[in-house]
Amino acid sequence: MAVLLLLSAAGMGLLTTFLHRTSRLIDDSVESVRLAMDLQQQMTQYNRLSNLALASAEGALTSAKDARPALGAIVAGAERRLVEVRKYVGSREEELLLHEVEQGMHEYFASQRALLERRVTPGEAIRTSAPLLDAAMTSLEDFVDQKRRQAQAAMRQAAAWDSTANVLSIGVALLAAIAIVASLVALERFVHSPLSELERAIERFARGDKTARARATGPAELRSIAGVFNRMADRLVCQEENQLTFIAGVAHDLRNPLTALQMKVGRFDPTGPAPTAEHARRANDLVARQVARMDRLVGDLLDATRIHAGRIELKLEACDLRELAREAAELFRPLSSAHEIIVSSAAGPVVARCDPSRIAQVLNNLISNAIKYSPQRGEITVSVGEDRDRAFVTVADQGIGIEPEDVERIFEPFRRVGGCRELVPGVGLGLWLARRIAEAHGGSLGVSSAPGQGSVFRLELPLVEGAALPSARAASTPRS
Numbered sequence: 001m002a003v004l005l006l007l008s009a010a011g012m013g014l015l016t017t018f019l020h021r022t023s024r025l026i027d028d029s030v031e032s033v034r035l036a037m038d039l040q041q042q043m044t045q046y047n048r049l050s051n052l053a054l055a056s057a058e059g060a061l062t063s064a065k066d067a068r069p070a071l072g073a074i075v076a077g078a079e080r081r082l083v084e085v086r087k088y089v090g091s092r093e094e095e096l097l098l099h100e101v102e103q104g105m106h107e108y109f110a111s112q113r114a115l116l117e118r119r120v121t122p123g124e125a126i127r128t129s130a131p132l133l134d135a136a137m138t139s140l141e142d143f144v145d146q147k148r149r150q151a152q153a154a155m156r157q158a159a160a161w162d163s164t165a166n167v168l169s170i171g172v173a174l175l176a177a178i179a180i181v182a183s184l185v186a187l188e189r190f191v192h193s194p195l196s197e198l199e200r201a202i203e204r205f206a207r208g209d210k211t212a213r214a215r216a217t218g219p220a221e222l223r224s225i226a227g228v229f230n231r232m233a234d235r236l237v238c239q240e241e242n243q244l245t246f247i248a249g250v251a252h253d254l255r256n257p258l259t260a261l262q263m264k265v266g267r268f269d270p271t272g273p274a275p276t277a278e279h280a281r282r283a284n285d286l287v288a289r290q291v292a293r294m295d296r297l298v299g300d301l302l303d304a305t306r307i308h309a310g311r312i313e314l315k316l317e318a319c320d321l322r323e324l325a326r327e328a329a330e331l332f333r334p335l336s337s338a339h340e341i342i343v344s345s346a347a348g349p350v351v352a353r354c355d356p357s358r359i360a361q362v363l364n365n366l367i368s369n370a371i372k373y374s375p376q377r378g379e380i381t382v383s384v385g386e387d388r389d390r391a392f393v394t395v396a397d398q399g400i401g402i403e404p405e406d407v408e409r410i411f412e413p414f415r416r417v418g419g420c421r422e423l424v425p426g427v428g429l430g431l432w433l434a435r436r437i438a439e440a441h442g443g444s445l446g447v448s449s450a451p452g453q454g455s456v457f458r459l460e461l462p463l464v465e466g467a468a469l470p471s472a473r474a475a476s477t478p479r480s
Helices: 001-054 058-084 090-118 122-206 219-265 278-311 321-332 356-372 430-440
Strands: 317-320 339-343 351-354 379-388 390-396 444-449 455-462
Touching: 001 058, 001 090, 001 122, 122 219, 219 351, 278 379, 317 321, 317 356, 317 390, 321 339, 321 356, 321 379, 321 390, 351 356, 351 455, 356 379, 356 390, 356 430, 356 455, 430 444
Parallel strands: 339 379
Antiparallel strands: 317 351, 379 390, 390 455, 444 455
């Protein structure tokens, strides 16, 4: 369409230029014809006036002298006309014709002046000057005819171009109409239809059709929008599935301890004999473990809610990470006698400014996961040290490892990967909470792993050099 408009504009410009030149040529021809006719009139007037002066019956000398100023004025006017006509000469042929006109006029005027000076009779004057006047008039008529032919040719050419312009205008109009129709069809096919299809897909998805997706058709912008919508829809569906999985996991994890408590309560008969001390101790231990398990689950859910809302609270103080690592290891050693938990640390204090209960929560989660995903009698190593301006704690296991494509996905909320996710209890919040707690301290939590070769989780926190540790710190048992 743009090319068509440019070609039309160029054609109109050329046509306008040509018509302007043609119009100017016609005007020049008309003006030169007018001047030539004026020359004819002046020569005729000169001839009449000079003949009248010669034909005076008495006082001929006085009459000739009296006519000389008028005759001179006519000659001067003819010379000016010749100069003006010369401006409109456009070809070699016209220049030659005008030269003949000029030569004939000069010869005629010179002949008439000589006759007036000799005071010849009118008859002799007519016989002498008539051929010269006829030749000059003939040259003028030839020059006028040439200019007329030139004007007529220009007019014919202008008429031809006018007809051509009409045809081109009609053709351009038809092409423009075809281009507009084609543009509308293309717009409907490549823009409006994909846009309507995208709108319908969004509307179906909004109404609950989770399988609704948009086809990537049309311009690049619409294809990009369709791709963004499809990825968003996939993510929302995946998020909904994760939430349903999370709800099912929470219900399962709550049901297990509740079932255990219900069984213990059901076995207790108020009307029967009192249980023995050993039986009561075992029942108490079972109830305590199940209540602690439910407390950890509810605590994780509350922490997730606080982090989502941006209201996580930290009570920062200078802490020796070696002590936190030892406490976490001591906490889990009695719970898993099949695993050997080894703590390796630097000789001196490794001090970080942190919330000890939150960092203990992170370490408990890492050691707990190492136990869950390690084979029987696997070795778990907890290392504490410094690396430039960072303090670090690593938890290495000899477990099943993580597939490369799942390394970052394990830190997503409600995400549990691997073939044993159905066998290992949990809802998939622990590592996500651990990373968010590390980031809230200005630190980081990452992992390096390979399938079948175990995993190494690395917690990094800003190092505090030369910090004074408190002489005593209240020990608390953080959640895992």
